Amino acid sequence: MKIFIKIVFGLLILFALIQFIPLDRTLKPIDRKLNFVEVKQTPNEITKILKTSCYDCHSNETVYPDYAYVAPISWSVNHHIKEGREHLNFSEWGSYNADLKKDMLENAVKAVQEREMPLPGYIAYHPEANLSAADRKILTAYFQQQLEHYVSAK
Numbered sequence: 001m002k003i004f005i006k007i008v009f010g011l012l013i014l015f016a017l018i019q020f021i022p023l024d025r026t027l028k029p030i031d032r033k034l035n036f037v038e039v040k041q042t043p044n045e046i047t048k049i050l051k052t053s054c055y056d057c058h059s060n061e062t063v064y065p066d067y068a069y070v071a072p073i074s075w076s077v078n079h080h081i082k083e084g085r086e087h088l089n090f091s092e093w094g095s096y097n098a099d100l101k102k103d104m105l106e107n108a109v110k111a112v113q114e115r116e117m118p119l120p121g122y123i124a125y126h127p128e129a130n131l132s133a134a135d136r137k138i139l140t141a142y143f144q145q146q147l148e149h150y151v152s153a154k
């Protein structure tokens, strides 16, 4: 029993200590000239879907929820955001070259259709970010429309 109490105590202290490990949550300034929703002048419903379901991980406009401040959950949250931005950052869309834009639109259609995005683990904490079948259709149709415009322009 004594050992058990010691272990629990040790874990509590460890938990308290890891809260002090600093994490970088600074947001880069938003350049409206590069931001996907501004560049494309996306229709309201598309803007709403993107901002609610994608922008937390794929933009510099992340809204951190309370649980994102508690280690070790915060480590996982920060990791997803960092990785999400590295793959696709809607805030920097305008700086992508033509090939990358085309790739990203194609990947986005696939990811949304196949329910890989928004990340399932994220939806569990953000039910409002879940996309209905209708939302998925609207969003993929929009990406596809952008893609067509693009391919024919080539």
Ligand code: HEC
Pocket (backbone or CB within 6 Å): 050, 053, 054, 055, 056, 057, 058, 079, 080, 081, 083, 084, 087, 088, 104, 107, 108, 109, 111, 112, 117, 118, 119, 122
């Ligand atoms: C909780 C964070 C999170 C949310 C929310 C999220 N993503 Fe992602 N996304 C990631 C991560 C992490 C990756 C990279 C790893 C992977 O592919 O699983 C990724 C990868 C992608 C890729 C692949 C990029 C490539 O390089 O091929 C696309 C496209 C994408 N996401 C689109 C979206 C769209 C569209 C939404 C909204 C409907 C969305 N994501 C919502 C975290 C997220």
